[in-house]
Amino acid sequence: SPSLIWFRKDLRLTDNPALQAALNSKSPVICLFILDDRIDGSLPMGGASAWWLHHSLAALDTALRDRGGKLILRRGAALPILEDICRRADVGAVYWNRCYDPAAIDRDTAIKKALSEAGVVVESFNGSLLREPWEVKTKTGGAYSVFTPFWKASCALGEPDRPTPAPETLPGYSGDLDAETLESWSLVPTRPDWAGGLRETWQPGENGARARFDAFLDKDIAGYGERRNRPDWDRTSRLSPHLAFGELSVREIWHAALGHARFVLDGEESGAWSFLREVGWRDFNHNLLFHNPDMPTVNFHRKFDAFPWREDEDGFQAWCRGRTGYPLVDAGMRELWHTGFMHNRVRMVAASFLIKHLLVDWRRGEAWFRDTLVDADLANNVCNWQWVAGCGADAAPYFRIFNPTGQAEKFDPDQAYIRRWVPELAHGGEDYPAPIVDHRMARQRALDAYADIKGAV
Numbered sequence: 470s471p472s473l474i475w476f477r478k479d480l481r482l483t484d485n486p487a488l489q490a491a492l493n494s495k496s497p498v499i500c501l502f503i504l505d506d507r508i509d510g511s512l513p514m515g516g517a518s519a520w521w522l523h524h525s526l527a528a529l530d531t532a533l534r535d536r537g538g539k540l541i542l543r544r545g546a547a548l549p550i551l552e553d554i555c556r557r558a559d560v561g562a563v564y565w566n567r568c569y570d571p572a573a574i575d576r577d578t579a580i581k582k583a584l585s586e587a588g589v590v591v592e593s594f595n596g597s598l599l600r601e602p603w604e605v606k607t608k609t610g611g612a613y614s615v616f617t618p619f620w621k622a623s624c625a626l627g628e629p630d631r632p633t634p635a636p637e638t639l640p641g642y643s644g645d646l647d648a649e650t651l652e653s654w655s656l657v658p659t660r661p662d663w664a665g666g667l668r669e670t671w672q673p674g675e676n677g678a679r680a681r682f683d684a685f686l687d688k689d690i691a692g693y694g695e696r697r698n699r700p701d702w703d704r705t706s707r708l709s710p711h712l713a714f715g716e717l718s719v720r721e722i723w724h725a726a727l728g729h730a731r732f733v734l735d736g737e738e739s740g741a742w743s744f745l746r747e748v749g750w751r752d753f754n755h756n757l758l759f760h761n762p763d764m765p766t767v768n769f770h771r772k773f774d775a776f777p778w779r780e781d782e783d784g785f786q787a788w789c790r791g792r793t794g795y796p797l798v799d800a801g802m803r804e805l806w807h808t809g810f811m812h813n814r815v816r817m818v819a820a821s822f823l824i825k826h827l828l829v830d831w832r833r834g835e836a837w838f839r840d841t842l843v844d845a846d847l848a849n850n851v852c853n854w855q856w857v858a859g860c861g862a863d864a865a866p867y868f869r870i871f872n873p874t875g876q877a878e879k880f881d882p883d884q885a886y887i888r889r890w891v892p893e894l895a896h897g898g899e900d901y902p903a904p905i906v907d908h909r910m911a912r913q914r915a916l917d918a919y920a921d922i923k924g925a926v
């Protein structure tokens with residue numbers, strides 16, 4: 470009887486342990502993707518992610534067809550779909566790579582139980598993290614909530630397994646199965662067509678991921694440590710959306726980055742290590758979400774529950790549209806709207822502005838980012854928002870309030886990034902808005918609000 474691989478956030482053929490297991494079973498392989506609209510748990514998928522998913526699935530289907538397989542698409546709740554296919558095709562075994570967000574864990578646990586009871590072998594694997602959340606433990610067996618000791622303990626576990634190559638052929642399943650089409654899902658809007666900037670910027674899918682990674686290894690990894698904070702230089706890897714959809718394996722990234730470092734001289738090795746440390750933050754955030762499943766909606770530090778957030782609809786709208794009158798914030802928000810991406814330094818400044826200058830609840834910013842980022846990822850988005858707000862684990866201290874003008878002078882000294890995204894400033898700035906809030910006043914207001922909740926505990 471055939472085996473089934475259920476693709477989820479692992480839309481690749483290289484180093485895909487679930488796919489490898491299906492192939493090892495020596496049976497015909499059914500390749501399935503289910504559009505379960507709640508794939509990210511309680512929080513819905515955003516528009517930019519939907520665009521990416523459409524193209525990534527198309528790329529995966531092409532890669533499978535080149536090897537003798539094809540991707541079956543179905544939409545709806547996963548359990549009845551899997552039960553239906555297992556029954557109709559007499560499937561003997563189902564394989565998938567694990568997801569770590571709370572709703573997916575609950576869903577997968579129920580599916581594993583139901584299918585096993587029906588006599589189907591079910592096996593799951595680690596296809597997306599360097600180390601799974603339960604592998605990295607403190608001396609007393611607990612979970613880490615501070616990054617540096619987490620990363621030290623993670624690295625001390627040794628190198629992750631070496632990646633396995635993509636299969637050259639695939640024993641496709643020839644029976645008839647109901648399938649839907651990408652077009653019928655309408656993940657990509659045609660009217661209005663807001664995806665032009667995304668098309669110009671990205672190539673979703675495993676080939677696009679690999680091309681970007683190769684270019685980064687060739688050109689930018691060596692100086693990454695010194696250059697990563699400069700949005701005007703744009704020298705980070707831009708692998709985040711590829712990682713969010715599992716188009717590239719982190720184990721492959723690990724071995725390729727260090728392999729590369731071993732061939733280059735001295736200081737350049739530190740580029741690879743500081744890059745891998747950032748990849749480590751991704752593991753850390755998944756670890757945090759796994760051990761604190763209510764983090765998508767609840768402050769990690771509960772004293773922030775008493776924080777006096779403001780209802781500032783005008784301010785929020787100005788922020789979303791890049792019209793706050795603070796050029797670095799506006800440049801970032803416009804880059805986000807146009808390309809589905811924002812440089813990390815600018816994400817920190819823009820998020821801090823919404824939270825601290827406008828006192829708007831971080832959850833509203835998280836939702837806007839989730840809708841507009843191509844790399845929107847529940848663990849990374851939520852944990853970073855909580856980090857900026859000061860209510861998260863190992864967070865930036867609340868009282869450290871970024872001055873958006875000072876940040877621009879430091880990290881975009883020639884205003885190259887700002888002029889690119891806020892062209893009216895390059896042309897004299899007459900139609901550019903005045904600041905919607907005064908920095909000194911806003912800073913003091915934020916400190917007072919913080920003092921209030923400090924007093925409340």
Ligand code: FAD
Nearest residue numbers: 705706707708709747748751813816820845846849850853
């Ligand atoms: P590089 O600098 O090349 O780093 C390599 C990889 O490491 C990234 O692709 C990413 O997977 C990981 N990484 C880097 N920085 C972080 C970090 N701070 N936290 C976790 N992982 C990291 N990243 C997302 O992937 N999805 C999100 O939804 C997301 N939301 C964010 C929201 C806010 C408010 C902030 C401040 C940051 C957020 N980040 C998010 C983290 C970070 O900004 C992006 O991962 C990074 O900018 C992606 O660019 P890059 O691939 O060029 O990164």
